Every structure is written in structure tokens, then in C-alpha cells.
Amino acid sequence: MAMALRTIGRRTSFLRRGFSSLSEATKAPTDGKLINLFSAINQALHIALDTDPRSYVFGEDVRFGGVFRCTTGLADKFGRNRVFNTPLCEQGIVGFAIGLAAMGNRAIAEIQFADYIYPAFDQIVNEAAKFRYRSGNEFNCGGLTVRTPYGAVGHGGHYHSQSPESFFCHVPGLKVVIPRSPFQAKGLLLSCIRDPNPVVFFEPKWLYRLAVEEVPQDDYMLPLSEAEVIRQGTDITLVGWGAQLSVLEQACEEAAKEGISCELIDLRTLIPWDKETVEASVRKTGKLLVSHEAPLTGGFGAEISASIAERCFLRLEAPVARICGLDTPFPLVYEQFYMPTKNKILDAIKATVKY
Amino acid sequence: MAAWFTRSSGLARLLSRRTTKMASPAIFGSGLGPLSSDPPMPAPGFGASSAGECLRSLRHLGSGKAGEMMSQVDDRCGDQMLDFPGGKVAFVPEMRFLPASPSERINCYRVLDYNGQTFSGSRFPEVGKEVAVKMYSDMITLQVMDTIFYEAQRQGRISFYLTSNGEEAINVASAAALTMDDIVFPQYREPGVLLWRGFTLHEFANQCFGNKLDYGKGRQMPIHYGSNRLNYYTVSSPIATQIPQAVGAAYSLKMDGKKACTITYFGDGASSEGDFHAALNFAAVLEVPVIFFCRNNGWAISTPTTEQFRSDGIVVRGQAYGIDSIRVDGNDALAVYNAVHAAREMAIQECKPIFIEALTYRAGHHSTSDDSTKYRSTDEIEHWRTARDPVSRFRKWVERNGWWSDAAEEEHRGNTRKELLRAILIAERAEKPPLSELFTDVYDHVPSNLHEQEKLLRETIKKHPVEYPSDVPV
Numbered sequence: 001m002a003m004a005l006r007t008i009g010r011r012t013s014f015l016r017r018g019f020s021s022l023s024e025a026t027k028a029p030t031d032g033k034l035i036n037l038f039s040a041i042n043q044a045l046h047i048a049l050d051t052d053p054r055s056y057v058f059g060e061d062v063r064f065g066g067v068f069r070c071t072t073g074l075a076d077k078f079g080r081n082r083v084f085n086t087p088l089c090e091q092g093i094v095g096f097a098i099g100l101a102a103m104g105n106r107a108i109a110e111i112q113f114a115d116y117i118y119p120a121f122d123q124i125v126n127e128a129a130k131f132r133y134r135s136g137n138e139f140n141c142g143g144l145t146v147r148t149p150y151g152a153v154g155h156g157g158h159y160h161s162q163s164p165e166s167f168f169c170h171v172p173g174l175k176v177v178i179p180r181s182p183f184q185a186k187g188l189l190l191s192c193i194r195d196p197n198p199v200v201f202f203e204p205k206w207l208y209r210l211a212v213e214e215v216p217q218d219d220y221m222l223p224l225s226e227a228e229v230i231r232q233g234t235d236i237t238l239v240g241w242g243a244q245l246s247v248l249e250q251a252c253e254e255a256a257k258e259g260i261s262c263e264l265i266d267l268r269t270l271i272p273w274d275k276e277t278v279e280a281s282v283r284k285t286g287k288l289l290v291s292h293e294a295p296l297t298g299g300f301g302a303e304i305s306a307s308i309a310e311r312c313f314l315r316l317e318a319p320v321a322r323i324c325g326l327d328t329p330f331p332l333v334y335e336q337f338y339m340p341t342k343n344k345i346l347d348a349i350k351a352t353v354k355y
Numbered sequence: 356m357a358a359w360f361t362r363s364s365g366l367a368r369l370l371s372r373r374t375t376k377m378a379s380p381a382i383f384g385s386g387l388g389p390l391s392s393d394p395p396m397p398a399p400g401f402g403a404s405s406a407g408e409c410l411r412s413l414r415h416l417g418s419g420k421a422g423e424m425m426s427q428v429d430d431r432c433g434d435q436m437l438d439f440p441g442g443k444v445a446f447v448p449e450m451r452f453l454p455a456s457p458s459e460r461i462n463c464y465r466v467l468d469y470n471g472q473t474f475s476g477s478r479f480p481e482v483g484k485e486v487a488v489k490m491y492s493d494m495i496t497l498q499v500m501d502t503i504f505y506e507a508q509r510q511g512r513i514s515f516y517l518t519s520n521g522e523e524a525i526n527v528a529s530a531a532a533l534t535m536d537d538i539v540f541p542q543y544r545e546p547g548v549l550l551w552r553g554f555t556l557h558e559f560a561n562q563c564f565g566n567k568l569d570y571g572k573g574r575q576m577p578i579h580y581g582s583n584r585l586n587y588y589t590v591s592s593p594i595a596t597q598i599p600q601a602v603g604a605a606y607s608l609k610m611d612g613k614k615a616c617t618i619t620y621f622g623d624g625a626s627s628e629g630d631f632h633a634a635l636n637f638a639a640v641l642e643v644p645v646i647f648f649c650r651n652n653g654w655a656i657s658t659p660t661t662e663q664f665r666s667d668g669i670v671v672r673g674q675a676y677g678i679d680s681i682r683v684d685g686n687d688a689l690a691v692y693n694a695v696h697a698a699r700e701m702a703i704q705e706c707k708p709i710f711i712e713a714l715t716y717r718a719g720h721h722s723t724s725d726d727s728t729k730y731r732s733t734d735e736i737e738h739w740r741t742a743r744d745p746v747s748r749f750r751k752w753v754e755r756n757g758w759w760s761d762a763a764e765e766e767h768r769g770n771t772r773k774e775l776l777r778a779i780l781i782a783e784r785a786e787k788p789p790l791s792e793l794f795t796d797v798y799d800h801v802p803s804n805l806h807e808q809e810k811l812l813r814e815t816i817k818k819h820p821v822e823y824p825s826d827v828p829v
Contacts, residue, residue: 127600136569197799272803
């Protein structure tokens with residue numbers, strides 16, 4: 001399995017997908033090492049297990065290190081009781097995790113691909129999300145974190161590429177978090193694990209090996225429900241999350257060459273989301289573009305568009321642009337056509353600015 | 356996980372072995388060309404045509420790493436025996452399919468006959484006078500509750516109700532065999548477990564009326580009880596979702612070294628859900644102290660078990676997953692008590708799951724929204740309500756021991772009735788939970804979007820107060 005995944009890394013490098021994940025405002029401290037995103041996740045899991053003896057990591061193929069290597073070394077260090085394989089059954093993994101969390105543990109469950117999270121949908125939506133509310137706070141499963149790799153990877157086709165985040169954004173009681181880089185991934189994952197609410201944490205698998213940045217080795221957390229302005233600008237606001245941030249950033253750079261100043265926001269937490277930061281930015285720029293890999297219709301971009309239209313109607317100088325995946329299943333040979341690529345975004349930036 | 360990656364995994368292993376010879380990492384991006392000239396990988400002992408296929412078939416069959424399995428092929432077995440993960444498997448020349456079911460049905464453990472007399476040789480030392488009387492009186496209380504709450508729903512005073520008629524023995528006797536440290540993950544037809552643990556009639560009434568004293572803050576339909584104090588996880592309506600959760604909770608008990616188990620209840624219908632199968636398999640593999648208690652009452656709303664499954668009930672599924680399992684007469688309180696008592700001991704001592712299938716009958720309708728005479732005969736219902744009634748059967752045994760009498764019966768029924776009617780009156784008059792509770796407990800703290808929505812809602816209420824129920828304090 002590891003070999004197959006190394007293949008992904010090699011292939012992606014041919015696509016010259018540039019990456020720079022740090023905002024100008026918040027550079028990582030310099031005591032860190034250059035590591036990739038799966039290593040950052042791995043560090044966060046080491047810290048989570050180390051700092052709380054009531055924490056557990058489990059899922060399919062987790063014990064040997066996971067198909068994406070995120071759980072490497074954990075079983076050796078913390079033992080097979082705390083880091084273990086489960087049978088191949090997503091609804092079982094999440095149901096089990098809810099019960100474990102409900103007993104006061106931190107249950108860190110891995111769903112091997114977000115494309116396979118649907119069998120666990122009922123447990124996540126009807127059980128985890130409502131556990132506290134339906135019991136009047138007699139019980140909660142706040143120690144639950146579901147980690148799962150999502151998104152395009154160059155050759156994943158229908159079932160190794162999906163971005164199902166918007167399904168979960170329609171569920172009160174859940175938090176949905178997506179990091180854009182190794183530094184973000186470590187800090188946000190630790191926050192999710194320690195947050196007293198159930199969280200679905202989507203990891204951009206495209207970036208597992210590709211994204212490399214300096215990450216402090218110590219224990220740190222980044223705030224949930226706080227978006228981050230990672231590039232200041234005056235002409236248009238761009239909003240995205242996860243792997244899409246690197247595409248948006250490239251579009252910003254190209255736009256800058258043509259004299260367009262883009263403000264780029266990483267939403268980071270999709271629910272409950274930081275409307276205020278996006279609103280403040282749009283009040284400044286008067287224009288908004290939202291971009292995600294998931295299909296356009298019913299995607300979380302629609303929610304952002306509607307909310308900003310409500311709050312900034314008189315300030316908006318152009319319709320909100322949404323550059324997203326197509327409303328098709330994720331296609332294999334047509335991946336490049338399906339994707340919200342840099343040039344699609346760039347064209348939309350220009351059209352919106354000139355509107 | 357999808358077959359695609361499994362296959363690509365097998366392929367990747369193949370590729371990696373071959374490319375080490377060729378020392379050419381470029382092969383990963385260049386298709387399968389070089390493979391065609393390579394000799395096939397040997398696949399000793401498995402008869403598979405390639406290592407890739409071999410790995411796939413192994414993955415189907417079981418646990419362990421492929422590498423380990425390869426090395427486990429034991430030449431000493433010769434061609435009589437296959438040393439395979441899970442144990443040795445004998446080769447036979449005859450082609451025989453396993454029959455769909457064994458020639459005889461799994462038998463059913465019972466202590467009391469229909470006359471409340473014990474079979475000779477039955478052992479039931481655990482149930483003394485005090486426990487037996489509490490068991491019986493709780494069964495009566497449950498009957499009184501069911502009668503009065505059902506009537507209250509018919510009068511429109513509560514929105515919904517669901518009785519446990521016919522399953523009183525299961526409810527109370529299983530609870531009696533546990534300790535308070537054991538954790539309960541109920542479905543919804545087990546209020547007797549909560550009653551046994553000390554949930555008061557007032558607490559039941561508060562939940563059914565959804566008033567401000569309801570622990571669930573009026574958010575769920577009647578009968579969705581829960582109590583942290585009594586280790587009884589709050590009922591949720593979806594079928595079978597609680598079963599894998601009980602397994603996760605049992606894992607916690609195991610890790611904490613507690614001398615306790617979890618028990619989860621569910622019906623025959625739930626045994627068709629994926630969560631049921633997931634839970635049994637997880638429990639067996641992860642070796643956790645959980646008791647799966649299946650109330651096979653013959654009916655999932657209107658669907659009879661003949662349209663639910665073809666197996667010999669549900670007990671055989673426990674064994675299929677590698678779990679010690681037993682079938683008991685669910686209308687025999689002593690049999691249920693003994694089975695759960697023994698199951699608890701085994702689960703905790705040996706740290707493993709136990710499966711119990713209790714044969715019973717849903718003598719009432721599914722719920723107040725159901726009329727079961729539309730799909731089953733009144734004769735059938737009547738037969739189970741009388742000849743096979745678990746409460747009167749247990750009463751005969753308790754009376755025969757001199758622990759119960761007509762006078763005691765009359766007094767207990769009368770007192771319970773009076774107390775419950777009073778609890779209902781109080782619960783009915785109590786305020787509903789305040790509007791602010793609509794927005795709490797979604798998360799540990801109320802997020803800004805909910806603050807915003809609460810503010811908007813309050814403005815709407817001010818404008819249109821008559822649209823909203825007057826008994827919810829705003």
C-alpha cells in the first residue's frame with residue numbers, strides 16, 4: 001500500500017502544483033523542521049496520545065501506519081490497545097468511536113478515504129451530532145474526532161477523490177475542519193481532538209507528501225471557527241479551504257501580475273464558520289469568489305454566497321463567483337476538466353473585478 | 356475500503372519486488388509494460404494464479420498480514436491440511452455445501468414452565484425473596500405505567516407512547532441480573548431496566564410530558580428516556596445505532612480494568628441492520644465485555660420474522676461471529692435472570708462478548724401510532740397475552756414460595772396507580788423548558804450563528820406571539 005501511495009507523490013510532482021501555505025501574518029516559529037503534511041498529522045497524533053492516556057487511535061490498517069502513513073510508529077510507542085486496527089466497516093468504526101468517546105475518552109477514528117464515509121453517515125449525523133442535545137447534556141461524545149483524507153489526487157477517479165464536506169456542514173452539532181498545510185494540520189488536528197464536540201477533520205490527501213513546511217515540534221493548537229486572512233488585498237476576496245488554497249494562491253499571484261489585488265481567506269472551520277472575517281473582507285473589497293473541489297450545486301460555497309449576499313448586499317459590486325467542481329461524479333480521465341483550476345479562477349477574478 | 360486500492364496494493368507489492376531487481380523507480384509512472392516479460396510470482400500452497408490474486412483472496416478470508424500468512428503454510432500438513440490463519444483446515448475430496456440451517460433448531464433455555472413450576476435440575480440460587488419480590492413488583496409497575504401512559508396518549512395528553520407489554524420479564528429480570536456499574540445502551544422497549552435502577556414515576560412522567568424537569572429538556576418524543584446517574588444512555592429512535600456504541604463503551608471498561616460490562620438491547624428487526632453486524636464483529640475481534648440482548652418478539656412493526664430473516668432466529672448469528680451465544684425463553688423471568696447473570700460473569704471474567712436471544716412476543720401494538728390487528732390475528736395476540744404471559748407465570752412461582760399474595764398485588768397496583776396519576780398531574784402542569792434551551796447543547800457552547808438565530812426568533816415571537824405555544828417560557 002505504501003508503494004502505491006508513493007506513486008501518488010511522484011505523479012503529483014509532475015503536475016507542478018506549487019505550494020506556499022503560510023500567511024504573511026503568521027509565519028511558523030523557526031524552531032521547527034521541514035516536514036510534510038502526513039508527518040504533521042503523525043506528530044499531532046503522537047502528541048495527542050502522549051498528553052492524554054484516555055486517547056485512542058483506530059481504523060482500517062491503522063496499526064501498521066495507515067495507507068497514508070499518518071499513524072506510523074504510534075502502535076509501537078503506545079501499544080496495540082491504544083492504536084489498533086478495526087474490521088473493515090465504517091459504520092462500525094464510528095459507532096464504536098461514539099461509544100468510546102461517550103465514556104470520557106478521546107476517540108480518534110480514521111476513515112481511510114472520505115469517499116467511504118457514507119456507511120458511517122447515520123452514526124455521524126443521527127448519533128454523534130445529536131448525542132449531547134438529545135440527552136439534555138446528560139451525555140456527550142465530544143471526545144470524537146473522525147479523520148479522513150479527501151479530495152483530488154491526480155488519478156483517484158470516483159472513489160478516491162471526493163470532497164463530501166458539505167454533507168456534514170448541514171448537521172448541527174458537528175464541527176467540520178479542513179487544514180491547508182502541515183503547520184495548520186498539526187495545530188488544527190490537536191484542537192479538534194481536544195475540542196469537546198464531535199469533529200469531522202478532512203485531510204487534503206493531495207498534500208500529504210507534496211506540502212512541506214516548517215512545523216514546530218512542540219504541542220500547539222490553532223483556533224477553531226476562526227478563518228485566516230492569508231493574503232491581504234483590496235480588489236476581491238477569495239475564500240477556500242484545504243488543498244484548494246494553493247490553487248487560489250497561484251491565481252492570486254497571476255492576478256497580481258495583471259494589477260488585481262486579491263485578498264485570500266482560508267476558512268479552516270466550515271461549521272460553525274467565521275462569517276465575520278469573510279464579511280469584513282467583502283465590505284472592504286466589494287467582491288467575492290468562493291472555490292471548492294466539491295460539486296457546485298449544494299456545495300458549501302452556496303452557503304457562503306447566500307450569507308454574504310444577506311450581509312453585504314449593498315456593498316457587493318458584482319455577483320458572487322463560485323468556481324467549483326462540476327456537477328458530475330468525480331471523473332478519472334477528465335479530472336483536469338472537472339477541477340476548479342487556476343485559470344478558471346483567474347478568469348472569474350477578472351470577470352468579477354471588471355463587472 | 357474499496358477493492359481498487361486493495362488491488363493496487365497487491366499490484367504495488369508485485370511492482371516493488373520486481374523493480375528492486377531492475378532498480379528503476381520510473382516504473383511507477385510508466386504503466387505495466389515491463390511486467391509482461393517477468394515470470395509469474397510463485398504462490399506456494401494457495402493455488403492462486405498470481406501473488407496479486409493470492410493477496411486478494413487472503414484479504415477476503417481473514418486477518419493478519421499477507422507476509423505472515425505466506426510463511427504460515429506448513430509443509431508438514433502435506434496435502435491433508437491447510438494451516439491457515441484461524442487454525443488448520445482439513446482438505447476433503449467430497450464436495451459438500453454447508454446446509455442453510457442445521458437439522459434441528461437451536462434449543463431454548465427455560466427454568467419455569469407455564470404453571471410457574473421449575474423444571475427438575477434447574478438451578479437458580481441467585482434469586483432470593485428480596486430480589487424476586489422487587490422483580491415481580493417492578494413488572495407490575497411497568498404494566499401499570501404502560502396502561503396509564505397509553506391511556507394518557509389516547510386522551511391527547513402526551514404525544515406518543517410505546518408499551519413493553521409481553522416483555523416485562525425481559526425488561527426487569529435482565530436488569531436485576533446486572534449491577535449499577537454495568538452500562539446500558541437501550542433501544543426503546545426497555546423502560547423496565549430504568550425502573551429497576553431507580554428511575555421514579557415522576558422522572559418517567561417528566562420525560563413523557565417534555566417539561567422543564569425532563570433531563571432531555573423536552574427535545575425528544577416520549578419514551579426517549581436517559582439517565583447519567585443510572586448509567587442508562589439516552590434512547591434514540593434509529594434502529595440498531597446503539598449496538599456498536601455499546602461495543603466502544605465496553606472497550607473503555609476493558610481499558611480501565613473495570614469489573615463491569617455493557618449491555619445493549621435491540622429487537623429482531625434490528626438484527627437486519629448493518630450496525631448489528633458491525634457491532635458483533637467488532638466485539639468479537641476486539642474482545643470486549645458486552646452483552647448483546649436481542650428481544651426477538653416476532654414483529655418489527657408489521658413485519659414478521661419470517662419476512663425478516665431465513666436463519667434460525669438470531670442466536671446463530673452470534674456464533675457465526677465467534678461469540679458465545681444462548682437462546683432463552685424471554686417470558687421466563689428466571690431463565691432471563693440466570694442467562695444474563697451468567698453472561699455478565701463470562702463477559703467480565705473472560706473479557707469477551709456474549710449474545711443472548713430471548714424469545715418473546717410483542718403483546719401490544721408497536722406504538723400508539725400502530726394498530727397491530729391490521730396485520731396479525733387477535734387470537735394470536737390473545738394467546739400470548741394470556742397463556743404465555745410472563746408476568747402471571749412469574750407470579751405463580753413467587754406466590755408458590757409464599758412471597759406474594761392477592762392482597763400484596765392489590766396494594767401494589769393501587770399504590771402505583773395512585774402515585775403515577777399524581778406524577779402525571781404534576782408533570783402535566785409543570786412548565787415546559789425555557790426557549791433558551793432550544794439553542795443550548797447543540798455544542799458545548801452556543802456558537803454565534805445560534806445567538807443570531809435566537810435573537811431573530813425572539814423578535815418574531817414578539818411580533819406574532821399567538822403562533823407559539825404559551826406554555827414555553829420565552
